[in-house]
Amino acid sequence: MRSRLLRRPNAKIGAVLIAVMLVAAVFGVMYTPYDPIINNLHARLVAPSGQHWLGTDEWGRDVFSRLLNGASVSVFVSFSTVLVSVAIGALVGALTGYFSGWPSRFVMLFIDALLAFPSLIMALGVIAVFGASSTGVIIALSLTYIPAVARVVRANVLSLREKEYVEASRVMGNAELYTMLRHALPNAVAPIIVLATALFGWALLAESALSFLGLGVPPPASSWGGMLADSRNYVEQAPWLAIAPGLAISLSLLGVNLFGDALRDEFDPHMKNLV
Amino acid sequence: MAAVTLPSASSSKSVNDAVLAIEHLDIGLRTADGETKRIVVDANFSIAPGETLALVGESGSGKTMLARAILRLLPPNIRVLNGAIRYAGDDLAHLDAARLRALRGNAIGMVFQEPMVSLNPALRIGVQMTEALRLHRGLRYDDARKRCLDLLERVRIADPVACLNAYPHQFSGGMRQRIMLASTLAMQPKLLIADEPTTALDAIVRKEVMDIMAQLTREMGTAVLLVSHDLGMVARYAQRVVVLCRGETMETGETRHVIADPQHEYTRKLLASLPARVERARPAPDGAALVEIRDLDVDFGKPSSLLAFWRKRETFRAVRGANLDLHVGETLAVVGESGSGKTTIGRALVRLVRESGGSIRFEGRDITACSKRDLEAYRLKSQMVFQDPYSSLDPRMRLVDIVAEGLRRMPDLSKQARRARASAMLAEVGLPGDFVERFPHELSGGQRQRVCIARAIVAGPCFLVADEAVSALDVTVQKQVLALLEGLQKKFGFAYLFITHDLGVVEQIADRVAVIYRGRILEIGPRDAIFGDARHPYTLRLLQATPRIRRIEGGAGYRLEQHASRAQPPPAGYVYFNHGSIPDQALSEGEPVMLAVGPNHYAACAASAAPTNKESS
Structure with a gap:
């Protein structure tokens, strides 16, 4: 399947962009040309050059190094968010989809109520409780995405529950939980993967938005959203300050979305056989 | 039993007189690899005015694509490669789109298989029915409406005026198909293409719709192209038949002759695959039953609103007071139409649904109230x-894991032992060797059903509930699977509760038959008693609605047989539901009783009328 997937041009572009982002994230942790945090007031607002590929900011910090460092923060936060929300959301969705009855309905009522809140507003509230840190952002974003995952998984498990092979397993005398984990949930994996890819993109964007508002990873640690926010005062003198993180966010998101779309087309049986 | 004579085909079959003539038609499917595969090869036939011609074949024979090609209703990757479709001097295969559109729904009408989706649910019947008349004939709404009312009356819709103002969801499948028929025939088409028009309908409704279709097209002189997989129906309604197999024409001719004296090997195979009654030497059931179902009620709750945790749910009673015994090693068929509750009985038996009342005893132990x-x-x-x-x-x-899972609950079996027994069982059902490591998508429908059977019997059950187990299969495959089921029963000695709507299959494999309607068992008895001496009027209607093709004794050919109707009117007192919605008044007199009408043969009868009816039948 992988080779077929990568035959799609969109998937190729997406995969390359994602790979660049992941490499940047690794370098952000392992090695950066300059220290991304320490100020160097002798080299403030230096334009891009051979020494500073993407210039420096108002504190004299190398923008390229900060970009790499920001990539690792963004990827870590987004990835953790996806992991947490998919794990919890899939479990809640599978349980409420497979087992009917009032406890299920009660949980879904709660999930629907969560879904009704605008996600950023809710994230703001959660961060107000947990404080502005990467953990706070992960918890906040996970809480906003769990309902979406739960809904999608529940819808899939609801229809899978009626499949005759699930009934066959019940007739064999297998326990309900076994049947759910063995036959129902694994057959819902394809939509979960597609959704997880989309979630990664959303989380990336939301993390940047929160950092832009000063609610993400606290300074002086770098983050793309925070860099974008700091650049506002110097847009005319030092446009590279805005362009570099802006492009990083856009291209990463583009990559994730292109790849996600290709993945969805690959999994969606309705699109498959169209010549 | 009486042989039915068909109206013979019109004598003038020259191509010039034909409404439609298909000449050397090839249809190709463009695959994802860019290659073209021919799915219809060199098709040749013509239809005379007023004639009904049937395209018969199994799934994948190309019959539907052939029919759809006439109005160019093909999917985008399928197209006509060669040949011509002659209609009134034009070649429909190469006609320009505008002129083809003028023919669609006008001179050539079409009725589709699924009555549930072929009417637009958002529009009133009247709007949809008059659409074609206004478009093609330029009639004003009032005139179109008059014409529709006339047609609705002719397809025996009870209240045509109300029907025009109603929405499709207010009608049953059979009614919708009649409405489709009326709206198509309102145009007085020269040709009607009917693609499996009654496959989704129950036997009695099927006969009603087909009778109406045959009568109306005869009156109007409309030629009919009937696409069907059902040889019995084709034999009853079509004058001529084209037998297709994998896109190739096997045989063409008058239906009567083709059935009586099939020329092609494939036609013979198809006819031989039809279920037939074989004598079975089975001891009459005696002694204690394996399974005893007593006064079984099953209710279903209708879905209630999300917030109403506390509200009592409305219920629908799917099974009412069913009494059934299943004996060791026998095959008991439960026959009924969709929604009759036959499946629910089976599901209650394997504990997929809970009963609301009554008991199910297995080897004397009540399994509705037993320990875990x-x-x-x-x-x-x-x-x-x-x-x-x-x-x-x-x-x-993988197949081996699917079957081995049936042994998971068996105590003291290692994983190795389970897989070994699963492989052996797969070989037993005809899937030997490397089949074990395959995945379901690599198998055909018949092979998959074999896997299901292997999974069901691997743990050595005492009985199997087979819920329409062969209904989705083509007749040739169906024959093989039925033979497998019978062979396994002989070898392992388990009993079958065989749930089906197909009387042909029942006649072949059942020892006893229970007829169920609206949750009630109306008649139960030995197979030969039910098929030869049915007492309940509903059973009789069911038998009469099912056309059967039988081998001529001592010959190679076949003929169409119709269940002889009883000379006398049905005796009063039998609990009988009119096939509309009004239950017979007998029901209002209380719960029916099962009246013994022969050895092991019982029919439901109103309690008040029971004693007097014993002699009259």
Whole structure:
């Protein structure tokens, strides 16, 4: 399947962009040309050059190094968010989809109520409780995405529950939980993967938005959203300050979305056989 | 039993007189690899005015694509390669789009298989029915409406005026198909293409719709192209037949002759695959039953609103007071139309649904109220084979694992032993060797059903519930699977509760038959008694609605047989439901009683009328 997937041009572009982002994230942790945090007031607002590929900011910090460092923060936060929300959301969705009855309905009522809140507003509230840190952002974003995952998984498990092979397993005398984990949930994996890819993109964007508002990873640690926010005062003198993180966010998101779309087309049986 | 004579085909069959002539038609499918595969090869036939010609074949024979090609209703990757479709001097295969559109729904009408989706649910019947008349004939709404009312009356819709103002969801499948027929025939088309028009309908409704269609097209002189897989129906309604197999024409001729004296090997195979009654030497059931179902009621709750945790649910009673015995090693068929509750009885038996009342005893133990351990033991003794071979196997598992899972609840079996027994069982059902490591999507429908059977019997059950287990299969495959089921029964000695709507299959394999309607068992008895001496009027209607093709004694050919109707009117007192919605008044006199009408043969009868009817029947 992988080779077929990568035959799609969109998937190729997406995969390359994602790979660049992941490499940047690794370098952000392992090695950066300059220290991304320490100020160097002798080299403030230096334009891009051979020494500073993407210039420096108002504190004299190398923008390229900060970009790499920001990539690792963004990827870590987004990835953790996806992991947490998919794990919890899939479990809640599978349980409420497979087992009917009032406890299920009660949980879904709660999930629907969560879904009704605008996600950023809710994230703001959660961060107000947990404080502005990467953990706070992960918890906040996970809480906003769990309902979406739960809904999608529940819808899939609801229809899978009626499949005759699930009934066959019940007739064999297998326990309900076994049947759910063995036959129902694994057959819902394809939509979960597609959704997880989309979630990664959303989380990336939301993390940047929160950092832009000063609610993400606290300074002086770098983050793309925070860099974008700091650049506002110097847009005319030092446009590279805005362009570099802006492009990083856009291209990463583009990559994730292109790849996600290709993945969805690959999994969606309705699109498959169209010549 | 009486042979039915068909109206002979019109003598003038020259191509010039024909309404439609297909000449050397090839239809190709463009695959994803860019290659073109021919799915219809060199088709040749013509239809005379007023004639009904049937395209018969199994799935994948190309019959539907051939019919759809006439109005160019083909999917984008399928197209006509060669040949001509002659209609009134034009070649429809190469006609420009505008002129083809003028013919569609006008001179050539079409009725589709699925009555549930072929009417637009958002529009009133009147708007849809008058659409074609206004478009093609330029009639004003009032005139179009008059014409529609006339047609609705002719397809025997009870209240045509109300019908025009109603929405499709207010009608049953049979009614919708009649409405489709009326709206298509309102245009007085020269040709009607009917693609499996009654496949989705129950036997009695099917006969009603087909009778109306045959009568109206005869009156109007409309030629009919009937696409069907059902040889019995074709034999009853079509004058001529084209037998297709994998896109190639096997045989063409008058239906009567083709059936009486099939020329092609494939036609003979098709006819030989039809279920037929074979004598079975089975001892009459005696002694204690394996399973005893007593006064079984099953209710279903209608879905209530999300917030109403506390509200009592409305219920629908799917099974009412059913009494059934299943004996060791016998095959008991439960026959009924969709919604009759036959499936629910089977599902209650394997504990997929809970009963609301009554009891189910297995070897004397009531399994509706037993310990968890007893229930687990019972699960190993009862198994089920499902209808749809495409959704009854987990697509991610290998065949050996699917079958081995049936042994998971068996105590003291290693994984190795389970896999070994699963492989042996797969070989037993005709899937030997490297089949074990394959995935379900690599198998055909018949092979999948074999896997389902292997999974069901691997743990050595005492009985199997087979819920329409062969209904989704083509007749030739169906024959093989039925033979397998019978062979396994002989070898392992389990009993079948065979749930089906197909009387032909029942006649072939059942020892006893129970007829169920609206949750009530109306008649139960030995197979020969039900088919030869049915007492309940509903059973009789069911038998009469099912056309059967039988081998001529001592010959190679076949003929169409119709169940002889009883000379006398049905005796009063039998609990009988009119086929509309009004239950017979007998029901208002209380619960029916099962009246003994022969050895082991019982029919439902109103309690008040029971004693007097004993002699009259």
